Amino acid sequence: MNRRNLEPWRGSRLRRSFYARPVLTVARELVGKVLVHRSAEGTTAGRIVETEAYRGPHDRAAHSFGGRRTPRTEAMFGPPGHAYVFFVYGMHWNFNIVTGRVGEPHAVLIRAIEPLAGLELMAERRRMQPARVELTNGPGKVCQALGITGAQYGRDLCKDPLFLNEGSAGRVMRSRRVGIDYSGVWAERPWRFFEADNAYVSRVPRRSMLNAT
DNA sequence: GAATAGATTGTCT
DNA sequence: GACAATCTATTCT
Secondary structure, eight states, X not given: OOHHHHSGGGSOBOOHHHHSSOHHHHHHHHTTOEEEEEETTEEEEEEEEEEEEEETTTOTTSTTGGGOXXXXXXXXXXXXXXXXXXXXXXXXXXXXXEESSTTOOEEEEEEEEEEEEOHHHXXXXXXXXXXXGGGTSSHHHHHHHHTOOGGGTTOBTTSSSEEEEOOOOSOEEEEOOSSOGGGGGGGGSOOEEEETTOTTOSOXXXXXXXXXX
């Protein structure tokens, strides 16, 4: 265990240029990176192990489909490296990272992380025991564990207190995205990326749906 | 282990 | 009024 793993917030921070690239590239490369949130309650951090790319205005599954630009989706149209946070199903927050160019409404959903620091605080927020994969194996769970809500909407992820650091991943696989069956052919696109054999990945697809990257 | 139902509210039609 | 980039508990096999 090196110092970076013990104190993940000390790592090398990802720069704006990392996010200012095509959304599929960023989604793929975000697997293995370290997400850190330093809040008043304490610091929590984890390795990203599962992501999904959303690519409006053409992608029917994206909230920015058709160029829909409202107070809710505004952040997706803004500069890369900022947070797009939304509330869904009446009770869960989801955290995304805006990518690409200004005016291009693309973002990457963070679906799962492997906890690195602040496990006790995560467990407290999640109201469960710390040594369980259910702590952070889903997009709503990640937000609850890290204390991410609408208060973080639009925040610059190149600055404190919510930011990403360098990290590395094992083998990365891809599959169709989760929970967007209403979007027709767009649901088939292999725009979900995850680390192979990681226990914190929210759902392991059938072998026939898998692709190596 | 898989399938299903229920919770609960912001957003848009 | 309908629906949603989800989670949890429950009820099956």
